[in-house]
Amino acid sequence: MSYDTEHVRNAADPPGIITGIPTFAELLDNAALAGLYTTIRQSSTATGPELVKTSDVSKKTVYDYLHKLERAGLIRKTGDDGGTARYVAEGFELTVTVRETAVTITPELIEVIAHRNDYPPIERVLNERGITTFALVYDLVKAHSEGDVTIRQIADLTDLAPGTTYDLVDALYSVLSLGDDESSPTTYTPADFDAEGNDLLVEMDDE
Structure with a gap:
């Protein structure tokens, strides 16, 4: 059976149970929780003891977070390792x-948000401008790494100050490991901003 309704879409399988909407929201504010989810995702599988060794939070907090993520459907058990649950x-x-x-929240966006305590520009923009602006900058930074937009255009589209835009772009380049090859676009400082070149906003209006 398949169905496609106004609120629920599913190709064939019975709908899964989604009970942890507050946990999805907490991923945006809690860097430690986002980091734990990201670690499991990047590791393919992980056990509680493995996560305790690499986490900056207490053992109790790690297991509290695992329980919370599992209840929300964000992780699941995939067997055990010598009697210890392994998560995916x-x-x-x-x-x-x-x-x-x-605004669409994805694991890739959560991976960046997990670094909010390590990069002040990420923390500042999330606190002051919210997830919508941050997610837009995230998308535009990936476009910038492909040479499709300039930092000035990112600032125009997001209504961020040039200095804030530069700092955030620099932070996201570090988190996303962009700009490591010779073909990557140059990241300019705020002093390099000028009105030369095509204005993305004008281009969008012309389309």
């Missing part, structure tokens, strides 16, 4: 639309 991360895509603006 589940992929997800959560789209929220407010006032005709849609």
Whole structure:
């Protein structure tokens, strides 16, 4: 059986149980929780003891987070290792639309948010401008790494100050390991911003 309704879409299987919407929201604010989910996802599988060794939080907190993530359906047990549960991360895509603006939360975005305590520009923009602006910058930074937009255009589209934009682009380049090869675009400092070149906003209006 397959179905496609206004609120629920599924190719064939019975719908899964989604009970942890608050946990999805917490991933955006709690770097440690986001980091634990990301570690499991990047490691393919992980056990509680392995995560305790690599985590900056207490053993109790690690197991509390594992329970929370499992209840939310973000991780699941995939067998055991000598009697110790082994976990695997589940992929997800959560789209929220407010006032005709849609923002999609993905594991890749959570991976960056897990570094919010390590990079002040990430923390500042998330706190001051919210997830929508941050997610937009994330997408535009990937476009910047392909040479499709400039930092000035990112600042124009997000309404961020040039200095803040440069700092955030620099932080995301580090987190995403962009710009490591000779073909990557140059990341300019705020002093290099000028009005030369094509304006992305004008191009979008012309389309």
